[in-house]
Amino acid sequence: MEPTTTIRSFIEDYIRKQGYTLQYFADLSGVNAGTLSAIIKGTRPIAMAQLDLITQGMNLEEGYFYETYGAECFVESAPHWRRLEPFLQRCAELDKLDCIQRVIQQVTDDRSYISELFEMAEGMLERGQQKAARMLYECVAECEKYQHSERLALCQYRIFTLSLGQNQHDNLRAAVHFEPFINRLDEERQLDAIKDLANTYASLRYWEKVFNLAEELDQKTKILQSYTKKKIEKSDRLTAYPLFVYRAYSNLLKSSACEKQGRYEEALVYTELYAKLPKVSGLDEEDQLFIDKFAGWAEANTYLYKLMMGDHTVLPAYIEFIEKNEEEILPAIINILEAANKFDRNIDDILYKFSDRINSEINCLKGYTEQMKNEVYAAFLLERSLYHLNRYEYQEGLKQLIHCLRESVRFNNQTDIIHCISLYEKYKNMGTTEIEHQYKIIMMEVQKAYEKKENILYNLA
Template sequence: MKDHDLILSDLAREAEMNPGTMSSIINGNRTLSVDQLDRITKAMGHPVGYYYERYVSEYLTEANPNWRRMSPFIHNCAKLNKLDCIHDVVNLLMDKLGYSESLFELAEELFKEGLYEAATILYENVALSEKKQYSERLAMCQYRLFQTRQGDDQEKNYEAAVQFEIYVDRLDEIEQLDALKDLANTYRLLRKWDKVELFAKALGDKAKIQYNMEQQRHPSKKENAKKPSFPLFAYWAFSHLLRTQVCGERKDYERAFHHIKKYADLSWVLDTDEETLKWKNKYEDWAVVNTYVNKLLSGEESVLPEYVAYISSRKDEVLPALDKIFEAANRYQFDVDDILGQFKEDISSYLEQQEIEGFYTQRFITERFIHFSKELSVYFLTKGRFSNGFKFLLSCLEKSTLINNKSYIIKCMRLYEFFQEYASLETKKAYRKLINEVM
C-alpha cells in the first residue's frame, strides 16, 4: 500500500474484496483463506501461488488444521504443480487423527481431473495411515498408485504391478473387474504370459458371476447398482481374448481357437442398447482377425490374401496385422514382399510418427512398434537387404532403450552381433552410440 500510494479501500477494490474484510486481515483479526490470498496476490501484481510456500510456513503450521481451508489450498497447489507445498500440508494433516477419509476423497477428485502427481502424494499418505490392512480404502489407494505409476519404464511398471497384486481381492467386486483388466494388460505389455493367464482367468470368472447376478437382479435394483466401466459381458470376453494371445505366444493354437470361439458368438447377450451392440461387434470382429492370426502363425500361408483383404480397410488393425504377418514370415520363411510393397507408406508413417488412433493405448502401441521393428529387421537381414535391416534394428534398439525394455535390448544386440560383418561404418557408429546410452 505504501509502495503504490494506496489506501485500504483502493487495495480492497483491486482485490475485489470487502474493505472491512481487508481491514480485519491486515490487522490480524481474521483468518486468511487461500481465495483471499489469491485475490490479494493478483492485486499486488504477482502470479497466483507466489506466496504459497510462505502461506504454509507462516500461517498453516501455526493454525489448527482446518479442512475447509486446507482442501482448496491443496487443490490449487495441485493445479499449479506445487507438490512440495502439498507434501508439507499433508504432513500437517496426517499428524492429526480423522483426516484420512477427507484426503482420500480429495485424492479421488484430483485423480479424475488428471492431476496424478498431486493425487499420488495423497494416496501414499492415506495408505501409510490406514490401520485396517484389509480395508477397501487401502486397496483403492494401492490401485490408484498402480495406475499413476504406469509409464514408459518397463521395470517400474513391473514393480508397480507386483506391489498391487495382493490388494486386488480387497477391492469392491465391480472395481475388481477394471483392476484385473489393468493388471493383465500391464503383464501383457511386459510379455509375462503366466501372469496374464492368471489374471485373465480371474477376470473371466468374476465377470461371469457379476453378469449372472445382474441378470437375476430386480429391475428396480439395477438402477441403484454400481456400474462398471464396460458392459459385464465385455470383461468376460476380454478375458478370453487375452487367453487367446497367451495360447498363441505358447504356440498352442488348438487352445487358442477354443478361446476365440468363446467370444466369437455373443448371441446369448440379449441387451440391445448402443453400448452393448458396439462391444458385441468389436469382439465378433476381433474373433475373425484372431482366427486369421492363429492360422497364419501355425503355418497356414493360404490365409494371407484373405487376411490382408480383411484388414486393409481397418486402419486400427493394419499395424498389429503386419506385425503378425512378418512374425509368421520369419518363422516359416514366407515371401511377403508384395505385402511389404502394398503397405510401404503405412509402415513408414507408423515408424516415423508412432501414433495411431483407436482402441490401443499408447503404451501398447509402443510395445507393438518395438516388436514390429524387430520382425522387420529380421526379415530384411535374412534376405540380405542389410541397409533396411539395420535401419529397423537400430529403430528397435532406440525405442527399447527409451522404455527400458531389457528383453528387446538383448534381442537387438544378439541380432546385430550375428549380422555385424555386413554393417556399414555409419551403422556401426550409430549402434555404438546407442549401446553407450544403454550402458
C-alpha cells in the same frame, strides 16, 4: 522473499512501497478494505480466494504465496479442512505438487482428514489432475489404520494405474506391489483390477501370469453373473464395462497368451469362445459396440493363428480384413511380418501397399494403453528388422534394429534390449560406420543408466 517474511507483512510492505492507500489497493485487488485491514492486522485469516485476488492485484504470478501460505496455515498452526480443501485444490490446478506434499505430510499426523483426502483424490482423478491425486492416494494408503479395508485396496489400485508408464521395470514393480490388494476390492471393481493387471503383465510378456489372471477374471465374472440376473444400468454399475465383456475379454487374453507361446490350436479354441458371445437381453448401443469389437478381433485372430500354423491361404482374406479395419493395420502387419520371418515368405508387396497407413497408425495407435503402444511399436521395429536381415538387406535391417534398440532403451524393455544386442553382434560386420557409431552412443547411454542405478543403490546401502 525471505523465509521469515509473513504474507501479511509482505502485503503491508507492498502497499507502503507503492505509495497506495488501503482503499486504493482494495479497489485494485477486489478485496474489501475492511477485510484487507483485518488481514494485515492478523485478526482475520486469509481465504484462498482473497489470497489469489491479492496476488493478482500485486501483478505476481499465480500461486506466488502458496508455499508461505501452506507453512503459516497448516504447518505452524492447526489446519482446518474448510481452508485446507481449497488450498490443495488450487495447488493441484497450478501443479504445485511440492506445496501439496509438504502440507499433507503435516496434516495427516493425526489422521483427521483421511476420508476427506481420499474423496478429494477421487475428484482430482476425475478432473485429470493425476499427479496430485496420486500424492493424496499415497498419503491415505500410508495412514490407513485398517490394512484390510476396501479404501486402502482402492487407493492401491489407483496408485497402480497412475504408476504405469514407459519404464517396464517400474511397471513390473507396480504390478507386484498391487496384486495382493485385488481381493480386498469390491467384487465389481476386482474385474477391472484383474483386467488392468493382466494387461500390464501382457506388456511385460509374462504369458503364464496373463493366462492365470484371465482364468481368475473368468471365474469371478461367472460368480457375479450368477446372482446378477437383471442387467445393471451403466449409471449404477461400478465396472467400466458390461459384465459379459469381462468373460469375453478373459478368453481373448487366454488366446493371446497361447499364441505368444506358440500354442496356436489352443488359441483358436479360446478365440471361438469369445467369438460366440452369450445372448445379451435388452441390447443397447454400448453392448452392440463391444459385440462388434469382439467379432472383429475374433476374425482377425483366426486369420493370424492359421497363418502362424503355416496356412498361407488365409492371407488374402486377412489383407481384405485389415483394409476395412484400419485401426488393425499395424498389429496385423506385425503378425504378417512374424509369419514371413517364420516361413521365409516375401511380403514386399504388402509392406509397400500399406507403407503410408503403417506410418500413420504408428503415430496414433488408437485403443492401446501406453505400455501396449510401446510394446506394439517395438515389436514392429524388431520384426521388420528381422525381415530385412533374413533377406540379406543388411543396411535397412540394421537401421531398423538400431531404431528398435533406441526405443527399447527408452522404455527400459530389457527383453528387447538383449534381443537387439544379440542381433547386432550377429550382423555388425555388415553395417556401416554410421550404424556402428549410433550403436556405440546407445550403449554409452545404457552404461550411464546402469552406473546411475548402481550409485543410487550404493548410497542407500
